[in-house]
Amino acid sequence: MSTQETKARSGQRVTSGTSSMEVKTAMDDFLQDVGKINTELKTRIHEQDKRLNMLERKTVETHRPALSAVAEIEVPHKKAFAAYLRSGDDDGMRALDVEEKALSTAVSADGGYLVDPQTAQQIASVLYSTASIRAISNVVAVESTAYDVLVVHTEAGAGWATETGSATETDTPQLERISIPLHELSALPKTSQRLLDDSAFDVEGWLASRIADKFSRAEGVAFISGDGIDKPKGFLTYTAVDNASWAWGDLGYVATGADGDFASADPADAIVDLVYALGARYRANASFVMNSKTAGAVRKMKDADGRFLWSDGLAAGEPARLMGYPVLVAEDMPDIASDATAIAFGDFNAGYTVAERPDLRILRDPFSAKPHVLFYATKRVGGDVSDFAAIKLLKFAAA
Numbered sequence: 001m002s003t004q005e006t007k008a009r010s011g012q013r014v015t016s017g018t019s020s021m022e023v024k025t026a027m028d029d030f031l032q033d034v035g036k037i038n039t040e041l042k043t044r045i046h047e048q049d050k051r052l053n054m055l056e057r058k059t060v061e062t063h064r065p066a067l068s069a070v071a072e073i074e075v076p077h078k079k080a081f082a083a084y085l086r087s088g089d090d091d092g093m094r095a096l097d098v099e100e101k102a103l104s105t106a107v108s109a110d111g112g113y114l115v116d117p118q119t120a121q122q123i124a125s126v127l128y129s130t131a132s133i134r135a136i137s138n139v140v141a142v143e144s145t146a147y148d149v150l151v152v153h154t155e156a157g158a159g160w161a162t163e164t165g166s167a168t169e170t171d172t173p174q175l176e177r178i179s180i181p182l183h184e185l186s187a188l189p190k191t192s193q194r195l196l197d198d199s200a201f202d203v204e205g206w207l208a209s210r211i212a213d214k215f216s217r218a219e220g221v222a223f224i225s226g227d228g229i230d231k232p233k234g235f236l237t238y239t240a241v242d243n244a245s246w247a248w249g250d251l252g253y254v255a256t257g258a259d260g261d262f263a264s265a266d267p268a269d270a271i272v273d274l275v276y277a278l279g280a281r282y283r284a285n286a287s288f289v290m291n292s293k294t295a296g297a298v299r300k301m302k303d304a305d306g307r308f309l310w311s312d313g314l315a316a317g318e319p320a321r322l323m324g325y326p327v328l329v330a331e332d333m334p335d336i337a338s339d340a341t342a343i344a345f346g347d348f349n350a351g352y353t354v355a356e357r358p359d360l361r362i363l364r365d366p367f368s369a370k371p372h373v374l375f376y377a378t379k380r381v382g383g384d385v386s387d388f389a390a391i392k393l394l395k396f397a398a399a
Contacts, residue, residue, distance in 0.1 A: 119204045119207065119208045120358075120359075120360050122205070122208040122212070123208050123211055123212045123215070123360065127212060127215060127216055127219070132216060132219055132220045132223065132330060133219075133220070133223035133224060133235075133289070133328075133330065133348060133352060133354075133383075134219060134223065134354055135328065136287050136289075136328055136348040136349060137223070137348045137349060137352040137353065137354050137383070138348075138349050138350070138352065138353045138354065138386065139353075139354045139355075139356070140353065140354070140355050140356075141355075141356060141357070141358045142182070142355050142356070142357060143357065144182075145181065145182055145380075146179050146180060146181045146182060146355075146382070147179070147180045147182070147353070147355035147382065148177060148178070148179050148180070149177075149178040149179075149180065149353055149386045150175055150176070150177055150178075151175070151176045151178060151386060151387055152174070152175055152176075176248065178353075178384060178385075178386055180232075180353060180355045180382045180383065180384045180386075181382050182355060182356070182357065182380040182381060182382040183230050183231050183232065183380065183381065183382055184230075184378055184379075184380055185215060185218055185219070185378065185379050185380070185381050186376065186377065186378045187210065187211045187214035187215060187218075187376075187377045187378075188214075188374055188375070188376055188377075189207065189210035189211065189214070189374075189375050189377070190369055190372045190373060190374045190375070191203075191206065191372065191373055191375075192371060192372055192373070193366070193371060193372075193373055196373060207362075207375060207377075211360075211375075211377045214377075215379070219232075219381065219383075220330060220331070220332045221234075221332045222234060222383065223235075223352070223354070223383050224236055224330065224332045224333060225237060225332065226383070228384070232354070232381065232382050232383030232384065233383065233384045233385070234383075235251065235344070235351070235352055235385050235391055236334075236341060236344075236393075238250060238251050238385060238388070239251070240252070240253045240341055240393050240395060241253065242255075242399075243277045243392065246389075248388050248389075249388060250388065251385075251388060251391055251392070251393055252277060252392050252393070253341060253392065253393040253394065253395040254270065254273045254274045254277050254392065254393070254394055254395065255270075255395050255396075255397050255398065255399050256270040256394065256395065256396050256397065257269075257270065257398060257399075258396070258397075258398060259338050259339075259396070259397055259398050260336065260337050260338035260339075260340070260396050260397075261336065261396060262297070262301075262396075267301060268301045268302070268303060268309055270394060271298070271301070271309060271322065271323060271343075271394070272323070274343065274345050274392055274393075274394045275323055275325070275345060277392045278345060278346055278347075278390075278392045279389060279390075282346060282347040282350060282351075282389070282390045283325075283347075284347075285347045285349055285350070286325055286345060286346055286347050287319075287325060287326045287327065287328055287345070287346070287347075287348060288322050288325055288326070288327045288328065288343060288344070288345050289327075289328045289330050289333060289343070289344040289345070289348075290327070290328075290329065290330070290333050290342060290343045290344070291329065291330060291331050291332070291333040291334070291335065291342070292329055292331060293335050293336070294333065294335065294336055294342045294343060295320075295327065295329055297336060298310060298322065298343075299320075299322075309322055309323055310322050310327075325345070336396050337396065338396065338397070339395065339396065339397050340395070340396050341393040341394065341395050341396075342394065342396060343393070343394035344391060344392070344393050344394075345391075345392050345393075345394070346390045346391035346392055347387075347390045347391075348390070348391065350386070350387045350390040351385060351386060351387045351388075351389075351390030351391040352383065352384070352385055352386060352391070353383065353384060353386040354381065354382070354383045355381070355382045355383070356379065356380065356381040356382070357379060357380045357381075359379070360377060360378075360379045361377070361378050361379070362375055362376070362377050363375070363376040363377075363378075364376075
């Protein structure tokens with residue numbers, strides 16, 4: 001026979017030639033199906049890429065903002081504020097929905113506008129990071145013209161009682177009401193119109209840095225030595241009395257034992273006496289405050305074993321420490337001199353309160369200093385001692 005026959009397991013006879021043709025035909029059909037599927041997948045991927053490219057082009061062309069609630073709120077204000085600073089165009093600022101309570105009561109809506117939130121936050125961060133009493137004080141935001149603090153400055157009485165004995169009346173703690181009025185703090189930076197017309201000039205960043213510099217300097221002086229007249233009242237303005245005869249309303253001091261200097265014998269003892277003149281409940285959160293010249297004299301001091309009392313911060317940004325307590329170097333503190341209270345030590349978070357309104361206003365003035373443009377920036381802030389027991393002074397006097 002020309003065609004060989006084989007017997008299948010089922011007992012049927014099939015020719016080898018017929019079987020090969022069927023396998024080949026089935027394989028061709030399978031490869032065709034795979035090719036069709038591959039072509040269909042490529043077509044779908046290509047269409048998907050075209051759709052994605054189209055969406056990207058639409059997004060770029062329309063400059064759509066980020067999908068963020070914060071961005072949607074801040075960007076219109078920032079854009080309108082930049083236009084107002086550069087050209088005086090206040091149409092965008094007028095169109096913003098601003099709460100009336102945040103506007104000044106002394107000027108009309110045409111007299112000033114609120115700074116955009118990003119610039120205001122930049123100014124606030126600089127104020128908190130500068131070497132000012134603000135950095136260690138209690139800072140509160142208020143919406144009124146004054147901030148009232150209620151302080152208990154006497155202890156509540158207590159006594160022992162028996163089961164059958166009559167109870168005796170104990171002392172009642174006394175409350176002191178301290179009112180901190182808010183005063184207007186202003187800055188008047190100026191620039192040229194040519195710089196404002198330059199699109200590469202970062203007018204918001206420039207304005208924030210100049211305002212923060214002016215505000216930090218003014219606050220630094222007022223919180224330490226301000227007289228309370230149209231400015232915050234500094235803690236050094238209050239009468240300093242010997243800590244042994246201290247009473248509420250005054251600040252207690254410890255004398256160094258030498259007029260205008262530390263004592264020649266054991267000068268570090270005055271620092272130790274100052275630390276323990278402060279109540280134990282205040283020492284846990286206490287800080288030293290002094291200027292650079294005083295810090296230069298103090299950091300040379302050693303204890304009886306020859307170890308320095310002063311230690312630098314171990315990490316970046318960490319303040320130096322004196323006897324384990326952080327040191328704030330505030331240049332507005334007085335120098336070492338006769339009867340000067342050049343070093344303060346206390347819990348300033350309890351002892352001094354800074355009250356401020358959170359809003360900051362800007363008035364653009366292109367007329368008063370031509371060809372320069374003035375920016376009149378104002379905010380309202382106040383400060384005062386809120387706990388006279390929380391701050392002690394070191395007086396450079398014999399007694």
